[in-house]
Amino acid sequence: MDLTDLTPAERRVRDAFPLGEGVDLRAVDDDPERGADWGPERTVRAEFLRELLLAGPLAEGRTAGLKVAGARVTGRLDLKYATVTCAVRLRGCHFEQAPDLYGARTGALVLSDSVLPGLTAGQLRADGVVRITCCRVRGPVRLQGSRLSGALFANGAWLGTPGEDPEEAVLQLNHAQVATDVWAPGLVAHGTVQLNGAVVGGQVNLDDAVLDAPGGTALHAEVLAVGTDLHAMRLRARGRVNLSGARIPRQLNLAYARLSNPGGVALRASSAVVGELWLREAAPVEGAVNLRRAQLDLLHVPPRVWPGKVQLDGLAYRVLTPHLPAEQRLPLLEREPDGGYLPHPYEQLTAAYRTVGDDGAARTVQLAKLRRHRRTLPAYARLWGCLQDAAVGYGFRPMRAGLWLLLLLCTGTLVFALHHPPALKPSEAPAFNPLFYTLDLLLPIIDFGQEGAYAPRGGFQWLSYLLIAMGWVLATTIAAGVTRSLNRQ
Structure with a gap:
């Protein structure tokens, strides 16, 4: 590599790379949003980074690594199908074009606090964590089919552009395999977050996240499989939350959440298998709820949270909390969208009361069932x-x-x-x-x-x-x- 062709910033990066040392180009009160105005002293070409990662110098006895903070990256960082043996850490950087890591093999990939027009990393194989913590990404983040041996960190990230209707999901993790966690508290997504068919070894954390896809699907996680929990406390979702067929062995925690999809389905968890579903202290759901054929061990939903339309046919649960008189639970059973009579929800509520030994409430539910059935019979x-x-x-x-x-x-x-x-x-x-x-x-x-x-x-x-x-x-x-x-x- 000819040193005469390098910018001052590139010279520093080249010298630090074989030693695994970091190069910090940041200034006081730095903002990567204004990175397009940074001069040559902070400019690094994407072609230079690619050559460095694939054929850069090595130092005996040291572990090479790309560790840069506060750089302006010009051009496209093209690592498609490449094999990168070291960690890539580009923090607080401004990317002119979306990096392309489709099918690449890397160590850790850290882009925290950076500004990007997008990220293409489908089929990525990462031997460490992938961090887009506090990133601002205007276009889609494509990680579909990726295999991550560590966690994905997207906490505090800002994806998409407010007011726009993106043609594709702003975060694509469909069919990805994450060995540990998907950690995204405080995520702000202006568009769909996709987790269809994803397998997460630990938990998915969406506490305090804002998923904004009005009239569409805010969270699309059909057949998602997690090892422990899906936490989404204080979630704000405009658009459908679709968890149909998901497998969550412990908690699906939507406490204090606000789910809104007026005129459509706000929460769909049909055929899901969940240990505990919590909607404690949640705001009343705006839109329908579909829990048909779901299997739950515990269902914690106060009556005021349920919307006017609820689909419960085939729903199975063992314990219903908080424990309330049957008269407060019965109105829910008449909220099927078609207004028809379904015996199963009454039988399930009866079984839940008998599980906790409240036979009086169980008899009240059975009496309500017969009265509801009576309305479907002939006059005589x-x-x-x-x-x-x-x-x-x-x-x-x-x-x-x-x-x-x-x-x-x-x-x-x-x-x-x-x-x-x-x-x-x-x-x-x-x-x-x-x-x-x-x-x-x-x-x-x-x-x-x-x-x-x-x-x-x-x-x-x-x-x-x-x-x-x-x-x-x-x-x-x-x-x-x-x-x-x-x-x-």
Whole structure:
């Protein structure tokens, strides 16, 4: 390499490279956004960096490395399919063109605090961490299919341009494999963040992130697999958060989050398998929620967080927190978008209450299920259901039957005590007893010999017919309730 062709900054970088030492070109109050104005003393050509990384000088007993801070990089850093054996650290730099590392093999790749028009690094193989911490990247960051033996750090990064509708995702990690974590608290993305089919050995951290894709998909993470958690506390997402088919063995933590996609689906986690889903202290969701066929161990969602449209068919969970009366949970089960009746959400809520030993709440849910089902039946079936509900609460309120029977018994006894019905055969009839006469009318399978011996007339005859009919209805509903109770046990 001819030293006469190098800028002052390049000379310093070349001398430091074989020794693995750093070159800091930064000034006080430096801002890489204004890097286009930096002069030759801070300018490094991309072609020079490429030649240095692929065929730079080495020093015996030292580990070479590119460590530059505060440089203006002109041209395109083209390392496509290249093999770079050392670490690449370009901090606080201003790149005129998007670096191309597609299919490259590198050690650590650190671009923290830099300004870039984009980054192409699909199929990258990195033997260390990849850092875009606090970077400002106007175009897409393409890391699809990459294999990282360390973590990806994107905390505080600013991706995309506010107000623009990018043609592709601003962060592309679909089908990537990250051995440890995707660490991106405070990430600001004006466009879609893609994690479709990605495999992360540790956790994904999106705490305090702002994902802004109004009318589109803010987080696209179908079939994402993480080793531990997905933390997104205080997440602000405008657009759909799509976690369909994701595998998150511990927590999907959306506490204090704000999810907004009016007129569309704000949160989709259908067919996902999650240890715990937390929406504690989250703002009410703006848009629909789809949890169909998801499997959860714990679901922590206060009732006020749920939106007007929720899809829960096939959702399975073991524990529901916070523990609240059934009356506060039941309205959620009628928020299916099509308004149809689905029995499974009622059965699942019943099972959750029984898991914590609240049998009273479980019975309330089952009663609500039967009442909801009644609205789908023909008129005659609805009438019969109303009678069962009023009489014994479909068997879940058995004390009602006793109260009805006691009320009818008292009414009949009082009326017939004041107005004795005439005997059919006075010489053979037993002494009239209004209490047992009323019991004979009410209880269809018991005969005290009073009903067949006396025949009321006029309005009292109609009263006897009413008592007989009510006795049959009560007896039938009690039998149905007892049968249902025994089946439950």
